[in-house]
Amino acid sequence: MTISGITLPFDRRTFFKLGGGAAALTLLPDGLVHAAGGTSANLAMVGEPQSLDPMASTADLIGTIMQHVYETLYTFDANWALRPMLAADMPTISADGKLYTIAIRPDAVLHNGRKLDAEDVVISLKRWIELTPRGKSVGTTVDAITAKGAATVEIALKAVNPSLLSHLALPSGMAAIMAKETIANPLTEFVGTGPYRFVERKPDQYTLLVRHDGYVGRTEAPSGYAGKREARLTELRFIPVPNANTRVEGVIAGQYQFSDQLPVESMKKVSGASGIQPILTMPYGFPYVVTNTKQGPMANLGVRKAFQLALSEADMLLAAFGDEKFFATSAEHFPKGSPFYSDAGASSYNKADAAAAKKLLAEAKYDNTPIRILNSKQYEFHNRMALVMAENLKEAGFNATLDVVDWATLIQRRGDAALWDVYVTHSAFLPEPMLSPPQLSDGAPGWWKTPAKDAALAAFNGETDAAKRGALWGKVQQVVSDEVPYIRVGNFAALSGATGKMKGYKPMPWPAFWNVDLG
Amino acid sequence: MASRLAKRLGGLVIVMFIVAAIVFFLTRLAPGDPAALMLGDQATADDIARLRTTYGLDRPLFIQFGLWLAEVVKGNLGHSIFLQRPVTQALLERAEPTFFLALFALAFATLIGIPCGIASAVWRGRLVDQILSAIAMLSASIPSFWLGLLFIQFFAVRLGWLPVAGYGDPGAPLAERLAHLILPATVLGIVNSALIVRFTRASMLDVLGEDFIRTARAKGISERRVVLRHAFGNALVPIVTVVGLTGALLIGGAIVTETVFGLPGIGNLIVSSVLRRDYPVIQGALIVVAGIYVIINIAVDLIYALVDPRVRT
Numbered sequence: 097m098t099i100s101g102i103t104l105p106f107d108r109r110t111f112f113k114l115g116g117g118a119a120a121l122t123l124l125p126d127g128l129v130h131a132a133g134g135t136s137a138n139l140a141m142v143g144e145p146q147s148l149d150p151m152a153s154t155a156d157l158i159g160t161i162m163q164h165v166y167e168t169l170y171t172f173d174a175n176w177a178l179r180p181m182l183a184a185d186m187p188t189i190s191a192d193g194k195l196y197t198i199a200i201r202p203d204a205v206l207h208n209g210r211k212l213d214a215e216d217v218v219i220s221l222k223r224w225i226e227l228t229p230r231g232k233s234v235g236t237t238v239d240a241i242t243a244k245g246a247a248t249v250e251i252a253l254k255a256v257n258p259s260l261l262s263h264l265a266l267p268s269g270m271a272a273i274m275a276k277e278t279i280a281n282p283l284t285e286f287v288g289t290g291p292y293r294f295v296e297r298k299p300d301q302y303t304l305l306v307r308h309d310g311y312v313g314r315t316e317a318p319s320g321y322a323g324k325r326e327a328r329l330t331e332l333r334f335i336p337v338p339n340a341n342t343r344v345e346g347v348i349a350g351q352y353q354f355s356d357q358l359p360v361e362s363m364k365k366v367s368g369a370s371g372i373q374p375i376l377t378m379p380y381g382f383p384y385v386v387t388n389t390k391q392g393p394m395a396n397l398g399v400r401k402a403f404q405l406a407l408s409e410a411d412m413l414l415a416a417f418g419d420e421k422f423f424a425t426s427a428e429h430f431p432k433g434s435p436f437y438s439d440a441g442a443s444s445y446n447k448a449d450a451a452a453a454k455k456l457l458a459e460a461k462y463d464n465t466p467i468r469i470l471n472s473k474q475y476e477f478h479n480r481m482a483l484v485m486a487e488n489l490k491e492a493g494f495n496a497t498l499d500v501v502d503w504a505t506l507i508q509r510r511g512d513a514a515l516w517d518v519y520v521t522h523s524a525f526l527p528e529p530m531l532s533p534p535q536l537s538d539g540a541p542g543w544w545k546t547p548a549k550d551a552a553l554a555a556f557n558g559e560t561d562a563a564k565r566g567a568l569w570g571k572v573q574q575v576v577s578d579e580v581p582y583i584r585v586g587n588f589a590a591l592s593g594a595t596g597k598m599k600g601y602k603p604m605p606w607p608a609f610w611n612v613d614l615g
Numbered sequence: 616m617a618s619r620l621a622k623r624l625g626g627l628v629i630v631m632f633i634v635a636a637i638v639f640f641l642t643r644l645a646p647g648d649p650a651a652l653m654l655g656d657q658a659t660a661d662d663i664a665r666l667r668t669t670y671g672l673d674r675p676l677f678i679q680f681g682l683w684l685a686e687v688v689k690g691n692l693g694h695s696i697f698l699q700r701p702v703t704q705a706l707l708e709r710a711e712p713t714f715f716l717a718l719f720a721l722a723f724a725t726l727i728g729i730p731c732g733i734a735s736a737v738w739r740g741r742l743v744d745q746i747l748s749a750i751a752m753l754s755a756s757i758p759s760f761w762l763g764l765l766f767i768q769f770f771a772v773r774l775g776w777l778p779v780a781g782y783g784d785p786g787a788p789l790a791e792r793l794a795h796l797i798l799p800a801t802v803l804g805i806v807n808s809a810l811i812v813r814f815t816r817a818s819m820l821d822v823l824g825e826d827f828i829r830t831a832r833a834k835g836i837s838e839r840r841v842v843l844r845h846a847f848g849n850a851l852v853p854i855v856t857v858v859g860l861t862g863a864l865l866i867g868g869a870i871v872t873e874t875v876f877g878l879p880g881i882g883n884l885i886v887s888s889v890l891r892r893d894y895p896v897i898q899g900a901l902i903v904v905a906g907i908y909v910i911i912n913i914a915v916d917l918i919y920a921l922v923d924p925r926v927r928t
Contacts, residue, residue: 136784138784143887144697146652147653147697153654154656154657229657229659269655282699299698300887301781302785337780338874339780339874339875339877345764345768345779346779346781349767349779351781503652504648504652508647511651511660511663521656
């Protein structure tokens, strides 16, 4: 064996026998384990999921893993249009928009071998309404959910809710359809209809899913999360690897077949490695900056408008992501092609006008009270944006201070209006406006509540016609720009890495591994 | 000897109570809320308050402390908020990688550190001493995360000899699991060997300057026997101390190394639990680690008595 020009008196095989035992050979170099009739994939994720109950939290990681186990009534296709999944078709909606009749697919089979029925759906949706924040918000408009026979469910609403189906389709805080006999709090059995079934979770080591051999999926062509789902891999092992560098090295060495959310700085390394494909998901999400409209200097609209004028969103994004491959400036909440695309409010985006901001500050009688920018280094890009933001603000005459804490502290502090003036966060890109950011609802940190907000959102949420909703969203976007409850900084991409052998993977915000194989 | 042991065990109880109190209150003084973290971004204040009540986090701190302490005395370290399992089970699941990592790293550090320390002392001021001292200084100065990444890059990525991270595939045999420890144990061994080299060298130099060594040499005993038997035997007390304390620290979890190598050990569990504000796990893990540390200290004290008869009196 030769290493860097030095010849050693044993071959590589002997080295392993000496060093790690013959068993270590099984780790080499691809790390794949070919089980009988299939292949396993090691998928390095950013951490350990809080829970495996998809209704216990809106954390994206739970949705990413459990969307393989559970399915929803509806889902999104590649263009973020709603498509049926466990529902046989799109629902029949009554003329007043308050009664949804949903036929359940008769061929859907649970992991325990039983056919899915309407009771499973009703009990699951009731649990979702009871437990999840999104479900609770939907629940305020729901009058009753009832089974009509074995294969039909009716959802009766007290008030029209045009975002109902989007809520039912989202993988995070998922309206997962579960086997009714397994429903409990906390959930101890994870029995759904997905292409994979749950086998074992070893916290901080792996979550193991195996192919659901009895799976009966849809027959339409795959598109986004919709259409045919085929479990080509025998096993999926979701491995928590919190260290980003280890995720990079692991996928390059072949120990992981997929590494999620790699640092953007590793793009060159991942692209240059042989047998590795870099995967860019764009848009993956959007960073946004929330203002405290309840207490402190930012409660003054004039100060918030000055804040908006002072910021250079382009510089913030550049500092955060380093390369234009990974971000895009965008005043619009939704991209062109989306029914919600609107450039309303774009005129106040990315102004970086310190002089005008200074003038506005004086008019607002800003008294030099410190503007505390709450941010966390646990998300490096948040901190880098905060640094640029602070400089923008100082230039405009703000007394800006950085309050850098860990994420757990930020989550707690943002709930107390006395402790912050601005905080930095981000959200995954979501196709329906009412899904994120939470400041569009009432009570979220920032506590934005004004007559203009209420009027714009009442009009938007009262309209069931999709075409009219698009135009009404522009009005909401304008109110957001006028009242500055938050500033959407732009869009950003996520970088992942996968072995070059991985075929069929489609970049999506919640990585999915059905229809994927390893060559 | 028995009274010495009894006295030390009595001290153990007091130390453990103080540790329990410090761990509990420091953990709670840190900002952050496990309920808010569990529920995610969309949770309302009501949702968070309800979950806090479920876990008893809304009760006064002293009541929480009393209830927790009463359970700890009964051997129950509590239930993890995040992992949804008893803390004892969570610790036991992670004991194997941490134990073997500590064992291998300590063995590596000792096997490297003691001979190098002896050589450095024997050839004091010569080239060998200077080289070994410089290497020891370098090893002590290198951050273990950096060395870990370097080793991953070279041995795992470039050469493809060893796994990058983790602790084996589901159901992997022990040999495969242990193969995952080669790189992290080597890194830890290198970093920790520096202290052993320095202590061995200093202790050996002290002893080599003693009259009885001169006498032994004058009696014509071979230099090898003088160094290894007479000098090393008498230099053992501080070496045992440093080896024992290094072992105790490693068993408590090599936090940085476990994180870099993605090992599901106790160090990794402590870090994750701090970030998740999983109070029962932080408290339980630190109590166990402190207990191990104190017990190893007592064991080291008892070993003193075995290697140095003067200590028995």
